[in-house]
Amino acid sequence: MNEAWTVMEVCGGQTQAILRWGLDQLLPDGMELVHGPGCPVCVTPAACIDQALQLALQEPVILCSYGDMLRVPGSPRPQGCGDLLQARAGGGDVRLITSPWQALELARQQPERQVVLLAVGFETTAPATALVVLQACRLGVANLTLLQAHVRVVPAMEAVLAAAGNRVQGFLAAGHVAAVMGSAELEQLVRRWRIPVVISGFEPQELLAALELCQQLLSAGTPRLINAYGRVVRPAGNGEAQVLMRRVFAPADGPWRGLGAIRSGVLRLRPAYRHLDAVGRFGLGDSGNGEAQTGSGAPDPGPPCHAAAVLQGRCRPSDCPSFGSACTPQNPLGAPMVSSEGACAAYYRYRR
Amino acid sequence: MCLAASGTIVAITPQPDGDSLWLRARVDFGGVRQWVSLACLPQARVGDQVLVHVGLALSLVEHEL
Amino acid sequence: MSRVLLGHGGGGSLMQELIAGEFAALYSDRALLADDAARLELPQGPLAFSSDGYVVQPLEFAGGDIGRLAVVGTANDLAMVGARPLHLSVSLILEEGLPLALLRRLVASMAAAARQCGLTIVTGDTKVVERGKADGVFITTSGIGVCQSPGAIGPAAMAPGDQLLLSGDLGRHGLAILAARHGLELDPPVATDCAPLWPQVEALLQAGITLHALRDLTRGGLGSALLELAAVSGCDLWLDEQALSLAPGVESCCRLLGLDPLHLANEGRFVLALPADQAVAAAAILAPGGGRWIGEVRAGTGAAVQVRLRTCLGSQRLLAPFSGELLPRIC
Incomplete structure (x- = not known):
């Protein structure tokens, strides 16, 4: 077995598990692992976080989001990048939630306040947001709005493959996205790009088994989809969750932090639910494509940042000259360093 | 991405109007219990193992591994 | 960083930065910053001294409360330099409106904890602040103990x-x-x-x-x-x-x-x-x-x-x- 294969695990949770368990030290011979863009917190556009920071400091607003979102910095500014924890210290009412229903509950308990849910995540998280939207509408809750940056994972995998200098020859696909979406989109990806994809779970043994399967497919030259997470993932996914998501959201072209615009890469509220969009409610102006690029592509020639190459698997976090010096989780230059699930942050935590 | 945990359904709240939008279950995650929405898994029953993400049950977990 | 964050009190790297960056000037000897309690070499023998503030929420939780924590926590800091805890001071900051029944439970809990630790509470202070200026009860305890280890532990x-x-x-x-x-x-x-x-x-x-x-x-x-x-x-x-x-x-x-x-x-x-x-x-x-x-x-x-x-x-x-x-x- 002399050939060296490059496989990407797409999902940040899997990146975290791989480094947490040191699986990169236990890889099958002749396999190189690169880490993918699958951290929705990292890829949330800086402009969206800027809007959240702005809203958090408005008097009637209670801004709710998940813990990993609270320390993601917005656009670089002269006084440094702000995050929501700093906005809270500055007087903003920022609440940590672990499920979107907590935001709905807060809105019902405090009708005199404006509750804004900063909703991020892949297709795993979007159904819960959609469900809360439908429940809020049914209950006539008027003081809950969304600042939402849901993204779609398969278009990002396509973007990785389409990028110049792509090295990825096989994918571990994100098991929890597949639990919702099933295998259809991934089947299409396999056919279109003739690349093997293995749907994997998150336990160390599951990840190692999935990597082994991927290597077998590569060695045999048989690009196929294998579901190695069958105890959770059904071929059709979760139909109810897909229906909910389609009712509330529609795919659109949109920005990923660090990667730029991705075709069909984001979800937008459908017109029937636009009245729940915090951008409109508070006159924030469209976050649209006005992403302030963090690191790569930024006009200021500061320390170099290879975020885009890391997100596309073209280089490892530790290959970047700023890694661990100019760029740390406390002072991130690029998207993959901003959340603990990002590849750079995971390297910093476990592999410095 | 997408931290999810699997747990066992210990109780399901009855739905007077049969509308699964509000269906909820009490789920035991190895000694830690939480309320979870069953809106996307209306077929789940007490004793089933389910995968939960941000308070929403997304998949029935088969007993193996 | 222009403001104090909650994380600055969490016992992690942010707190270390705050202590090293902002408080070091307070201390006569930087080495003292790193220990749970100070070992004081007095003519009568080595004495340990420590102080700690408690702001936990909720005030009561499974198996304990802020009062028990405040007594046991400082006693433990003394033990960490090899000292038998002897005496404690207790300073209470109470928020206006605190139910007296809750205060009584906390005091009883502190007394029981002191007995369990084999120490006595010998002095204290109480302040009440306007509603909203504290979160129910804040407690600061300071304690002294006698060092029983042959040398400094660190x-x-x-x-x-x-x-x-x-x-x-x-x-x-x-x-x-x-x-x-x-x-x-x-x-x-x-x-x-x-x-x-x-x-x-x-x-x-x-x-x-x-x-x-x-x-x-x-x-x-x-x-x-x-x-x-x-x-x-x-x-x-x-x-x-x-x-x-x-x-x-x-x-x-x-x-x-x-x-x-x-x-x-x-x-x-x-x-x-x-x-x-x-x-x-x-x-x-x-x-x-x-x-x-x-x-x-x-x-x-x-x-x-x-x-x-x-x-x-x-x-x-x-x-x-x-x-x-x-x-x-x-x-």
Whole structure:
């Protein structure tokens, strides 16, 4: 077995598990692992976080989001990048939630306040947001709005493959996205790009088994989809969750932090639910494509940042000259360093 | 991405109007219990193992591994 | 950073930066900054002195409350420099409107904790602030104890080859607080591990064990305690992850919320470093409380000291740094 294969695990949770368990030290011979863009917190556009920071400091607003979102910095500014924890210290009412229903509950308990849910995540998280939207509408809750940056994972995998200098020859696909979406989109990806994809779970043994399967497919030259997470993932996914998501959201072209615009890469509220969009409610102006690029592509020639190459698997976090010096989780230059699930942050935590 | 945990359904709240939008279950995650929405898994029953993400049950977990 | 963040009080790297950056000028000797209590060499003999503030929410939780924590916590800080806790002062800041019944429960709990620790509360102070200016009750306790160890105990004495022991399982206090804050029901219930540490330290000293370093695990958990020990001693620490035992429910809760169990708070556990030839004897003394060997001290190799864990798969990783605030995550 002399050939060296490059496989990407797409999902940040899997990146975290791989480094947490040191699986990169236990890889099958002749396999190189690169880490993918699958951290929705990292890829949330800086402009969206800027809007959240702005809203958090408005008097009637209670801004709710998940813990990993609270320390993601917005656009670089002269006084440094702000995050929501700093906005809270500055007087903003920022609440940590672990499920979107907590935001709905807060809105019902405090009708005199404006509750804004900063909703991020892949297709795993979007159904819960959609469900809360439908429940809020049914209950006539008027003081809950969304600042939402849901993204779609398969278009990002396509973007990785389409990028110049792509090295990825096989994918571990994100098991929890597949639990919702099933295998259809991934089947299409396999056919279109003739690349093997293995749907994997998150336990160390599951990840190692999935990597082994991927290597077998590569060695045999048989690009196929294998579901190695069958105890959770059904071929059709979760139909109810897909229906909910389609009712509330529609795919659109949109920005990923660090990667730029991705075709069909984001979800937008459908017109029937636009009245729940915090951008409109508070006159924030469209976050649209006005992403302030963090690191790569930024006009200021500061320390170099290879975020885009890391997100596309073209280089490892530790290959970047700023890694661990100019760029740390406390002072991130690029998207993959901003959340603990990002590849750079995971390297910093476990592999410095 | 997408931290999810699997747990066992210990109780399901009855739905007077049969509308699964509000269906909820009490789920035991190895000694830690939480309320979870069953809106996307209306077929789940007490004793089933389910995968939960941000308070929403997304998949029935088969007993193996 | 232009303002104080909650994480600055969380016992992680943010707090270390705050202390080193802002408070160092207060101290006559920078070395004193690193210890749980100060050892004062008085003409009558060595005395230990420590002070700690308590702001926990909720005020009452499974197996304890802020009053018990305030007494036991300071007594434990004294024990960590090898001192028998003797006397405590208690300073209370009460928020206007606090139910008297709650205050009475907290006072009774402090009195019971003092008896259990074998110390007396000898002086105190009470202030009341307007509603909204405090969160129910804040308590500051200061304590003195007599040092019973032959010499000073501190991480400077740690040396390559030393072994690391941990006095019990991990995460009970953090879990009890997380459950109360996030509305999690624990079945079976898990109570805080809040307990006096002096009896175990005394048993070690009486057995003639040489203690190179003692650190109680409070905010920031075992992880922060080890990172601090490594930083002060200049040594690398190697842990065997399989040797760490997590309290029931800790693993599930951490999985659910995306937290690292090594960062959950404890209030009745300590880690110690000691010469290898005494490790077996010390582990036997700590065994009844669940104490055991967890790892060893090695010479620092890299540019910065490291805490490394061997996983059950035979691979290794660095111990993740902890900024100071436990934030449940979704991804």
